[in-house]
Amino acid sequence: MQKLLLTGLLFGLIGSAPALAQLQKGTTSWGGTLSLNGNGNSSHNANDKSVFSSSRTHTLAPELQWGVFLNPTTLVGIGTRYSLLWSSSRYVSSPSSEGESRSTQQSVQLLPYLRKYKALNERWALFLHAEAGAGYTWNSYRQQGDSNASSDNDYWRYILSVQPGAVYFFPKGGWAIEGYADILSLNASFVPSRENVGRSIEFRSGVSTGFPRFITLRIAKYISTKTN
Numbered sequence: 001m002q003k004l005l006l007t008g009l010l011f012g013l014i015g016s017a018p019a020l021a022q023l024q025k026g027t028t029s030w031g032g033t034l035s036l037n038g039n040g041n042s043s044h045n046a047n048d049k050s051v052f053s054s055s056r057t058h059t060l061a062p063e064l065q066w067g068v069f070l071n072p073t074t075l076v077g078i079g080t081r082y083s084l085l086w087s088s089s090r091y092v093s094s095p096s097s098e099g100e101s102r103s104t105q106q107s108v109q110l111l112p113y114l115r116k117y118k119a120l121n122e123r124w125a126l127f128l129h130a131e132a133g134a135g136y137t138w139n140s141y142r143q144q145g146d147s148n149a150s151s152d153n154d155y156w157r158y159i160l161s162v163q164p165g166a167v168y169f170f171p172k173g174g175w176a177i178e179g180y181a182d183i184l185s186l187n188a189s190f191v192p193s194r195e196n197v198g199r200s201i202e203f204r205s206g207v208s209t210g211f212p213r214f215i216t217l218r219i220a221k222y223i224s225t226k227t228n
């Protein structure tokens with residue numbers, strides 16, 4: 001059912017639509033997001049406060065997109081993403097047993113994209129966003145305490161993604177708010193085989209049910225080539 005709805009949206013966007021002043025051939029679009037997330041927890045033994053465990057996880061993920069309109073319904077461009085995830089944990093299970101670990105994961109993605117628009121009125125439009133590209137990821141892990149361990153690895157991932165969305169244009173200045181929905185999304189990725197690790201292929205399609213997780217908002221700027 002989700003695939004049928006996504007296909008219907010695609011054909012709807014390809015069809016004719018009213019023209020918006022912001023959606024004209026030659027108009028450029030800039031968009032960006034900055035995602036920050038973090039959580040932590042700790043627990044203590046009720047009978048011995050010196051026995052405890054704790055963990056922390058933080059994520060930073062900026063993204064930037066640029067595109068140009070080929071016609072009033074078609075935008076082509078390129079996006080770049082960087083993400084950093086770092087986490088740490090510590091435990092003390094007895095006066096002679098304790099340890100801690102730290103890990104980081106970083107990735108960079110370069111994603112050319114194609115977007116089809118359909119205007120609903122003078123302020124709102126729907127779009128279907130398709131992107132394909134490559135990402136490079138590298139990880140580091142260190143553990144100290146009762147046992148010591150360390151590891152480092154890196155790999156390439158090839159990505160294909162299709163998402164529907166909507167955009168609201170503010171009356172002046174070319175500013176807009178874009179919303180992407182994981183609902184009805186199609187995502188695929190491929191990781192080639194590397195040392196001691198086989199290749200992997202992932203395909204995901206469906207509906208995300210965790211609000212607001214399935215919605216991504218982005219501030220965008222549409223710059224027309226026309227001057228008054």
